[in-house]
Amino acid sequence: MVGPSSFFLQLLLQIQAATQTGATPPDTSHDVIVVGAGSAGLYATRTLQALGYDVLLIEATDRIGGRVKTATLGDMRVELGAEEHYLGAGDNPVWPAIRAEYGDDVYTNGYEGLEAYSMDQGAGTCWTTPLALNPCANDPDVARVSEFYDWYWRPELHQDSSASLADEVLATYGVGVDHRAYHLYDEGIAGASYATNLTRLGARSLALQDSQWALSSGIRVLSDKDLGYADALETVWWDEVLAGADVLLSSPVVSIDTSGDDVVSTDLQGRRHMARQIIVTVSVGVLQAEAINFIPDLPETTVQAYNGMGIDSGMKVPLLFSSAWWETENEPLGWLVTEGAAGACWAPSNYKTATESFVLMCYPMGDNARALSELGSEQGSTAAAANAIIAAILEDLDATFPQALGGASANFMEGLVQDWGGAPYTLGVYSFPTQDTYLSATANKRRDLQEPVADSRIFFAGEATHEENPATVVGALQEGERAALAIHAVNGKPNNPP
Ligand SMILES: Cc1cc2nc3c(=O)[nH]c(=O)nc-3n(C[C@H](O)[C@H](O)[C@H](O)COP(=O)(O)OP(=O)(O)OC[C@H]3O[C@@H](n4cnc5c(N)ncnc54)[C@H](O)[C@@H]3O)c2cc1C
Structure with a gap:
C-alpha cells in the first residue's frame, strides 16, 4: 500500500521531472537561444546565423534595440x-x-559650440568665450575642472582601491559636496559620462578601466x-537578422534550467524553449534584481561578478x-x-x-x-x-x-x-565601476562575468562584460560576437554539442 507521505514524494518527483528537460516536449527547439534583442543579442544572433546556427531570439519588451531607442x-x-x-x-x-x-x-x-556652467544658483553662470558677459576663464573653480580629464584615468594617481571618486575629488581638488563647484564634477562628469554620482564610482577601479579604453x-x-x-542599425544589420531568426517579442524569460542535458528557458507565458546553449544579454540591473531564475543556481563567481558592478537610475x-x-x-x-x-x-x-x-x-x-x-x-x-x-x-x-x-x-x-531606471527590463542606464569592479586591469568583474557556466551552456554578454569599452553600443556588439564565437569554439559546428 502506498502511504500518504510516499504519495506526495511520488508527486513531487513527477513535478520535478516535468520541469526538467525532456519530460514534456518543449514548445520550441533551436541550436542556440539568445535572451535580449539589444545590441549584444542582435549581433550575437547575426554572428551565429553567419555560422549556420538556428537561433531563437527572445525579447521581453515589444521592440528590438534595447538601450538604442x-x-x-x-x-x-x-x-x-x-x-x-x-x-x-x-x-x-x-x-x-x-x-x-x-x-x-x-x-x-x-x-x-560653447560650454555653459550654471554657478551660484544661476547668478554666476559662465560661458566658455572671452566675449561672454561672464567668461568661465574668470571663475577659477570652473577653470580647474579641465585638469580632471588628465587625472582621473591614470591608475598610478589612484592607489587607494577603497576610495570613491568623491573622496579623491575632495582630496585633490578640495571640492566636497557643499562646494559651489561640486555639481560640475558630480553631474557634469560622473552623471554625464558614467550615469551615476561621484560617491558611487570607485576611483582606482575607474582608472583601471578607462586606461584600457580601446x-x-x-x-x-x-x-x-x-x-x-536605431533606424540606422535596423537598416544596416537588424532587418536582415530578424528575417533570418525566430524572434519572440513581449516574452520575458523567467527561468533558465540547465539541470538536464539541454538548456530549457521558460518565458512569462509559460512556453518552454529548448537549445544546446544560451546567451544571456540582459543588463546588470536585471541580473542584480534576479529577474531570471537560474536552475541550478549560478556559481558564486558569476553572482559576485554582476553584483560587483554598479548601475544607476x-x-x-x-x-x-x-x-x-x-x-x-x-x-x-x-x-x-x-x-x-x-x-x-x-x-x-x-x-x-x-x-x-x-x-x-x-x-x-x-x-x-x-x-x-x-x-x-x-x-x-x-x-x-x-x-x-x-x-x-x-x-x-x-x-x-x-x-x-x-x-x-x-x-x-x-x-x-x-x-531607464524605471524601465523594468533594463533597471538602470549602463554599468559603471565601483570599488569592487577592477582589482587590476585583468582581474575584474567584467571578465568574471564572461566566463561560461553550466558546462559551457550559459554565456553572458552585453555592454557590462566588455573590459575595455563597457557602457557603449560598440562594446555590446563586440561582446555579442565574442559569446557567439565562444559557442562555436565549443561546438565546432551547429547542432554538434561536445
Ligand atoms: C541614456 C543612455 C545613453 C547612452 N549613450 C550612449 C552613447 O552615447 N554611445 C554609446 O555607444 N552607448 C551609449 N549608451 C550605452 C548603450 O546604449 C548600451 O551600452 C548598449 O545599447 C547595451 O546593449 P546590450 O545589448 O548590452 O543591452 P540592452 O540594449 O539593454 O539589451 C538587453 C535586452 O534584453 C532585454 N531583456 C531584459 N530582460 C529580459 C528577459 N528577462 N527576457 C528577455 N529579454 C530581456 C531588454 O529588454 C533589452 O532589449 C547609452 C545608454 C543609455 C541608456
Whole structure:
C-alpha cells in the first residue's frame, strides 16, 4: 500500500521531472537561444546565423534595440538611449557600416559650440568665450575642472582601491559636496559620462578601466534629422537578422534550467524553449534584481561578478521649444551643466541639419533621476508623472541663464521622458565601476562575468562584460560576437554539442 507521505514524494518527483528537460516536449527547439534583442543579442544572433546556427531570439519588451531607442520630437529623430558614435579605432563595426550605407556626410560633430556652467544658483553662470558677459576663464573653480580629464584615468594617481571618486575629488581638488563647484564634477562628469554620482564610482577601479579604453576618443553624431541610431542599425544589420531568426517579442524569460542535458528557458507565458546553449544579454540591473531564475543556481563567481558592478537610475528628457531661448551669446550652446534637476543638457537641434525644431536634451542621472522618478511616482498617471518631471527640469533651466530667466517655461512646447531606471527590463542606464569592479586591469568583474557556466551552456554578454569599452553600443556588439564565437569554439559546428 502506498502511504500518504510516499504519495506526495511520488508527486513531487513527477513535478520535478516535468520541469526538467525532456519530460514534456518543449514548445520550441533551436541550436542556440539568445535572451535580449539589444545590441549584444542582435549581433550575437547575426554572428551565429553567419555560422549556420538556428537561433531563437527572445525579447521581453515589444521592440528590438534595447538601450538604442529613437523617437520623434518636433521634426527630428531624437535619441532616448545611445547617441554618440565613435570613429573606427578598436575594430568598431558601426563606423564603417553606417558610412557605407549613408555616405561620409552622415556623421557630424556633436556638442559644437560653447560650454555653459550654471554657478551660484544661476547668478554666476559662465560661458566658455572671452566675449561672454561672464567668461568661465574668470571663475577659477570652473577653470580647474579641465585638469580632471588628465587625472582621473591614470591608475598610478589612484592607489587607494577603497576610495570613491568623491573622496579623491575632495582630496585633490578640495571640492566636497557643499562646494559651489561640486555639481560640475558630480553631474557634469560622473552623471554625464558614467550615469551615476561621484560617491558611487570607485576611483582606482575607474582608472583601471578607462586606461584600457580601446575606442576612438573622437565622437560623432548622426546629422540627418530624419535618421536615428536605431533606424540606422535596423537598416544596416537588424532587418536582415530578424528575417533570418525566430524572434519572440513581449516574452520575458523567467527561468533558465540547465539541470538536464539541454538548456530549457521558460518565458512569462509559460512556453518552454529548448537549445544546446544560451546567451544571456540582459543588463546588470536585471541580473542584480534576479529577474531570471537560474536552475541550478549560478556559481558564486558569476553572482559576485554582476553584483560587483554598479548601475544607476537615469533619464533622457528631450524638450521642444518655440525658440532657442538659451542662445544668449551669439554662438551655439554645445554643452550645459546645471545645478538642479536637469543635470547636463545639449542641443541636438544644433547638429541635426535642416531641422526647424529647437530641442534641448537633458540628462538627469543618479540622485537627480531618483528624485525625479519619485516625484513622478507621486502623480496619478504616466502622463502626469512626465509633466511633473518636465516641470522640475524647466524650473532648473529657468534659473540657469541670467539673460534668459524664465525662458524655458515661456518657450516650452512638448517633451519626452525616458526613465531607464524605471524601465523594468533594463533597471538602470549602463554599468559603471565601483570599488569592487577592477582589482587590476585583468582581474575584474567584467571578465568574471564572461566566463561560461553550466558546462559551457550559459554565456553572458552585453555592454557590462566588455573590459575595455563597457557602457557603449560598440562594446555590446563586440561582446555579442565574442559569446557567439565562444559557442562555436565549443561546438565546432551547429547542432554538434561536445
Ligand atoms: C541614456 C543612455 C545613453 C547612452 N549613450 C550612449 C552613447 O552615447 N554611445 C554609446 O555607444 N552607448 C551609449 N549608451 C550605452 C548603450 O546604449 C548600451 O551600452 C548598449 O545599447 C547595451 O546593449 P546590450 O545589448 O548590452 O543591452 P540592452 O540594449 O539593454 O539589451 C538587453 C535586452 O534584453 C532585454 N531583456 C531584459 N530582460 C529580459 C528577459 N528577462 N527576457 C528577455 N529579454 C530581456 C531588454 O529588454 C533589452 O532589449 C547609452 C545608454 C543609455 C541608456
